[in-house]
Amino acid sequence: xxxxxxxxxxxxxxxxxxxxxxxxxxxxxxxxxxxxxxxxxxxxxxxxxxxxxxxxxxxxxxxxxxxxxxxxxxxxxxxxxxxxxxxxxxxxxxxxxxxxxxxxxxxxxxxxxxxxxxxxxxxxxxxxxxxxxxxxxxxxxxxxxxxxxxxxxxxxxxxxxxxxxxxxxxxxxxxxxxxxxxxxxxxxxxxxxxxxxxxxxxxxxxxxxxxxxxxxxxxxxxxxxxxxxxxxxxxxxxxxxxxxxxxxxxxxxxxxxxxxxxxxxxxxxxxxxxxxxxxxxxxxxxxxxxxxxxxxxxxxxxxxxxxxxxxxxxxxxxxxxxxxxxxxxxxxxxxxxxxxxxxxxxxxxxxxxxxxxxxxxxxxxxxxxxx
Amino acid sequence: xxxxxxxxxxxxxxxxxxxxxxxxxxxxxxxxxxxxxxxxxxxxxxxxxxxxxxxxxxxxxxxxxxxxxxxxxxxxxxxxxxxxxxxxxxxxxxxxxxxxxxxxxxxxxxxxxxxxxxxxxxxxxxxxxxxxxxxxxxxxxxxxxxxxxxxxxxxxxxxxxxxxxxxxxxxxxxxxxxxxxxxxxxxxxxxxxxxxxxxxxxxxxxxxxxxxxxxxxxxxxxxxxxxxxxxxxxxxxxxxxxxxxxxxxxxxxxxxxxxxxxxxxxxxxxxxxxxxxxxxxxxxxxxxxxxxxxxxxxxxxxxxxxxxxxxxxxxxxxxxxxxxxxxxxxxxxxxxxxxxxxxxxxxxxxxxxxxxxxxxxxxxxxxxxxxxxxxx
Numbered sequence: 001x002x003x004x005x006x007x008x009x010x011x012x013x014x015x016x017x018x019x020x021x022x023x024x025x026x027x028x029x030x031x032x033x034x035x036x037x038x039x040x041x042x043x044x045x046x047x048x049x050x051x052x053x054x055x056x057x058x059x060x061x062x063x064x065x066x067x068x069x070x071x072x073x074x075x076x077x078x079x080x081x082x083x084x085x086x087x088x089x090x091x092x093x094x095x096x097x098x099x100x101x102x103x104x105x106x107x108x109x110x111x112x113x114x115x116x117x118x119x120x121x122x123x124x125x126x127x128x129x130x131x132x133x134x135x136x137x138x139x140x141x142x143x144x145x146x147x148x149x150x151x152x153x154x155x156x157x158x159x160x161x162x163x164x165x166x167x168x169x170x171x172x173x174x175x176x177x178x179x180x181x182x183x184x185x186x187x188x189x190x191x192x193x194x195x196x197x198x199x200x201x202x203x204x205x206x207x208x209x210x211x212x213x214x215x216x217x218x219x220x221x222x223x224x225x226x227x228x229x230x231x232x233x234x235x236x237x238x239x240x241x242x243x244x245x246x247x248x249x250x251x252x253x254x255x256x257x258x259x260x261x262x263x264x265x266x267x268x269x270x271x272x273x274x275x276x277x278x279x280x281x282x283x284x285x286x287x288x289x290x291x292x293x294x295x296x297x298x299x300x301x302x303x304x305x306x307x308x309x310x311x312x313x314x315x316x317x318x319x320x321x322x323x324x325x326x327x328x329x330x331x332x333x334x335x336x337x338x339x340x341x342x343x344x345x346x347x348x349x350x351x352x353x354x355x356x357x358x359x360x361x362x363x364x365x366x367x368x369x370x371x
Numbered sequence: 372x373x374x375x376x377x378x379x380x381x382x383x384x385x386x387x388x389x390x391x392x393x394x395x396x397x398x399x400x401x402x403x404x405x406x407x408x409x410x411x412x413x414x415x416x417x418x419x420x421x422x423x424x425x426x427x428x429x430x431x432x433x434x435x436x437x438x439x440x441x442x443x444x445x446x447x448x449x450x451x452x453x454x455x456x457x458x459x460x461x462x463x464x465x466x467x468x469x470x471x472x473x474x475x476x477x478x479x480x481x482x483x484x485x486x487x488x489x490x491x492x493x494x495x496x497x498x499x500x501x502x503x504x505x506x507x508x509x510x511x512x513x514x515x516x517x518x519x520x521x522x523x524x525x526x527x528x529x530x531x532x533x534x535x536x537x538x539x540x541x542x543x544x545x546x547x548x549x550x551x552x553x554x555x556x557x558x559x560x561x562x563x564x565x566x567x568x569x570x571x572x573x574x575x576x577x578x579x580x581x582x583x584x585x586x587x588x589x590x591x592x593x594x595x596x597x598x599x600x601x602x603x604x605x606x607x608x609x610x611x612x613x614x615x616x617x618x619x620x621x622x623x624x625x626x627x628x629x630x631x632x633x634x635x636x637x638x639x640x641x642x643x644x645x646x647x648x649x650x651x652x653x654x655x656x657x658x659x660x661x662x663x664x665x666x667x668x669x670x671x672x673x674x675x676x677x678x679x680x681x682x683x684x685x686x687x688x689x690x691x692x693x694x695x696x697x698x699x700x701x702x703x704x705x706x707x708x709x710x711x712x713x714x715x716x717x718x719x720x721x722x723x724x725x726x727x728x729x730x731x732x733x734x735x736x737x738x739x740x741x742x743x744x745x746x747x
Contacts, residue, residue: 298463364490
């Protein structure tokens with residue numbers, strides 16, 4: 001009996017329910033309440049308030065936010081229950097462990113904060129699933145971040161979303177661990193006024209994301225133990241900015257503490273990969289098997305730059321088996337370079353090391369479809 | 372002889388020469404070659420660019436080198452005014468744009484080619500930076516038969532002052548697929564003399580955030596399928612005759628999701644309008660008639676909901692300024708946001724001005740699934 005009950009519990013969670021939200025919904029449906037497939041809610045906030053941890057919310061196409069464009073939330077039926085100037089200062093607060101997905105994908109399902117809140121979406125609870133490949137959201141017009149994962153959140157999964165026209169596209173402040181890794185995959189950050197992806201937390205996995213046309217970095221990385229693979233940065237200021245601080249940063253001299261493999265930095269305005277130390281105790285960051293080409297301009301074609309601000313220490317980065325735009329490795333245009341003009345700072349030594357031989361041809365890894 | 376010089380790009384060419392051709396010719400089309408373009412390329416490679424190991428830097432250079440029927444594969448990165456100095460300098464790998472004359476475009480397609488990206492629209496950007504009227508202009512009749520982009524293998528097309536992608540009204544046999552147009556005037560300005568094998572096919576594209584229409588379709592008997600148009604003025608603006616418009620989604624467009632215009636000699640603009648969605652636009656589907664109507668428009672198996680505001684929730688908006696004739700629209704079997712059909716919020720309603728005859732009976736009781744096919 002006990003065994004049978006346990007098996008059934010695993011197959012059908014006793015209290016997991018699915019809630020529906022749509023542009024033809026009504027938060028005032030009350031038979032008994034909105035959220036059924038035939039009586040969807042109008043706002044995602046309402047569905048979150050009705051849901052319990054473990055539930056799923058499926059959101060139909062359209063736009064969610066300040067529906068009558070009045071500059072405030074809550075003065076028109078079905079607007080999101082935003083917190084402005086206090087609390088999360090966000091439009092949609094995910095305060096329960098939920099799975100929130102769109103039915104038809106990010107291109108046609110938009111969370112628009114209309115520059116009324118700092119963040120558009122704030123994920124506060126571990127284990128949240130926000131978007132899936134082909135089932136994410138467009139997240140736009142946040143004064144600060146399109147999607148913020150709070151520092152108290154130790155796990156979760158953010159996938160299939162498009163962040164555009166925010167300051168920062170995706171801000172990940174997760175305090176993960178080696179055994180509990182939040183995963184950010186298959187997202188797109190395009191045309192944000194700051195960074196596409198800003199990762200301040202530890203032990204996050206970023207995979208198959210795309211950052212294009214952001215005025216700041218495509219991917220700005222601080223923190224410990226981040227694992228970046230198969231991400232591509234095109235036409236940002238710097239493609240990847242890796243910040244080796246604070247002092248004694250654990251990933252310095254520790255290839256296993258920081259994963260950077262099979263990424264692409266292409267046609268960014270300054271450098272493809274920019275590694276800087278402002279307070280680090282020295283050492284090397286290890287990066288491998290990635291593309292860096294078409295970056296900078298004719299005079300400063302830096303596939304990788306190293307900027308050491310620490311006067312007493314030598315620091316830098318090791319670029320192992322990179323493809324620099326030519327089979328012969330770093331060099332003049334059309335290849336990218338990584339020494340000389342690309343080493344800056346007041347430190348005793350900025351270092352770009354090249355362990356192994358450069359890759360003779362481009363790594364191709366972008367063929368998995370992204371939504 | 373020119374073909375010989377170019378075919379150095381392909382090892383198979385030497386196999387042909389060494390083997391004397393023979394049976395290989397049937398397996399490999401005699402003159403179809405593939406040219407490569409990349410951000411690691413140089414237009415100055417000698418004897419010529421375009422091999423996989425020595426790609427061109429500009430698409431214009433590859434088009435110049437290509438022959439009819441060739442394929443151009445473009446790697447990830449940015450193409451255009453690379454040093455962002457406000458002019459195009461072909462000698463430095465920038466596109467050979469024509470500004471203020473000729474096509475007034477950044478990339479001119481003058482031959483029937485297959486042009487596609489290797490890694491998709493998200494990472495392959497054609498950026499005119501507001502310097503040219505059109506980003507891409509496919510010229511008729513020279514480029515009839517061109518395929519521009521494919522599903523998963525298209526381009527981001529941005530910052531053309533008038534059009535992202537422009538085709539000519541006499542164009543035939545074009546395919547435009549898998550592209551994203553944003554930040555242009557009109558995203559895709561497409562017309563053509565279609566029908567049968569001549570159809571201009573526009574599929575799986577996205578127009579997002581253009582200042583005019585997402586898709587502007589004219590000409591005759593062309594195809595709009597599985598496109599997405601978001602945050603433009605009108606999502607899809609359709610005139611001309613006998614088009615097929617199926618499985619498209621328009622959302623968050625300021626004026627209307629779709630505007631279909633009928634006029635004299637233009638009484639059957641869309642022969643098949645089905646499976647489309649108009650969700651949260653100024654109005655859902657606007658039908659505009661100005662004169663001499665003799666034909667009907669039929670809208671079927673489509674979603675119209677969330678459009679307008681509380682006061683003017685027009686899923687279907689009929690505007691007839693022809694005092695003499697009746698605008699007749701049949702819109703049975705559609706979903707209006709409520710099982711009971713058109714009505715007050717949260718459903719959408721039918722709005723009209725002028726003399727109209729509209730049938731909205733037997734509404735569909737639930738939403739039609741829309742975007743479930745993967746789009747790139």
